[in-house]
Amino acid sequence: xxxxxxxxxxLSVQEGRISILNCDYTNSMFDYFLWYKKYxxxxxxxxxxxxxxxxxxxxxxxxxxxxKSAKHLSLHIVPSQPGDSAVYFCAASEGQAGTALIFGKGxxxxxxx
Amino acid sequence: GAVVSQHxxxxxxxxxxSVKIECxxxxxxATTMFWYRQFPKQSLMLMATSNEGSKATYEQGVxxxxxxxxxxxxxxxxxxxTSAHPEDSSFYIxxxxxxxSYQPQxxxxxxxxxxx
Numbered sequence: 032x033x034x035x036x037x038x039x040x041x042l043s044v045q046e047g048r049i050s051i052l053n054c055d056y057t058n059s060m061f062d063y064f065l066w067y068k069k070y071x072x073x074x075x076x077x078x079x080x081x082x083x084x085x086x087x088x089x090x091x092x093x094x095x096x097x098x099k100s101a102k103h104l105s106l107h108i109v110p111s112q113p114g115d116s117a118v119y120f121c122a123a124s125e126g127q128a129g130t131a132l133i134f135g136k137g138x139x140x141x142x143x144x
Numbered sequence: 145g146a147v148v149s150q151h152x153x154x155x156x157x158x159x160x161x162s163v164k165i166e167c168x169x170x171x172x173x174a175t176t177m178f179w180y181r182q183f184p185k186q187s188l189m190l191m192a193t194s195n196e197g198s199k200a201t202y203e204q205g206v207x208x209x210x211x212x213x214x215x216x217x218x219x220x221x222x223x224x225x226t227s228a229h230p231e232d233s234s235f236y237i238x239x240x241x242x243x244x245s246y247q248p249q250x251x252x253x254x255x256x257x258x259x260x
């Protein structure tokens with residue numbers, strides 16, 4: 032059973048608009064969440080993370096929101112740029128225990144100009 | 145900062161060959177390194193976790209005699225696919241983490257392994 036789910040395999044957004052990528056998880060022990068961006072034939076690049084003691088973390092155009100009661104997190108990209116087009120993976124772990132990451136299947140974001 | 149180098153980026157070899165993949169953290173010391181495998185249009189699946197100077201911990205279903213992991217130093221881990229077969233063809237990616245917890249993993253660019 033998947034512990035981290037990204038239910039939208041793809042998302043298309045116009046340049047300048049907001050991109051919202053969603054992620055749900057089932058394991059209540061997860062307390063550390065990350066978003067990675069991946070281009071074809073490359074490894075994932077770390078974007079932003081959030082620990083469960085927070086509900087929001089912002090870094091430039093990227094903001095991650097965490098709703099623990101709903102076991103849901105989202106990544107907002109504002110404004111979206113064509114260079115943001117990539118596959119975005121949500122990942123989670125039991126951060127305090129230093130465990131490995133569990134990844135979702137990814138969402139392919141396409142930003143058109 | 146936080147650069148992870150993985151080599152080689154692509155390997156094509158005959159069935160029965162053993163293939164070694166290296167993963168290096170270039171600008172930080174990695175107490176823990178991870179090896180993942182990714183099938184087409186699938187997520188990254190953790191194969192094993194290695195801590196410097198100790199044996200790797202393998203995930204369920206991953207054959208430790210097939211996928212040999214060595215983490216001999218704080219900057220280098222290697223994955224050796226022994227006697228590779230066509231079903232081992234995949235995209236293998238390593239990652240490294242500087243600290244024990246609440247630290248992001250940083251990934252190499254992966255190795256595309258094709259067994260003929």
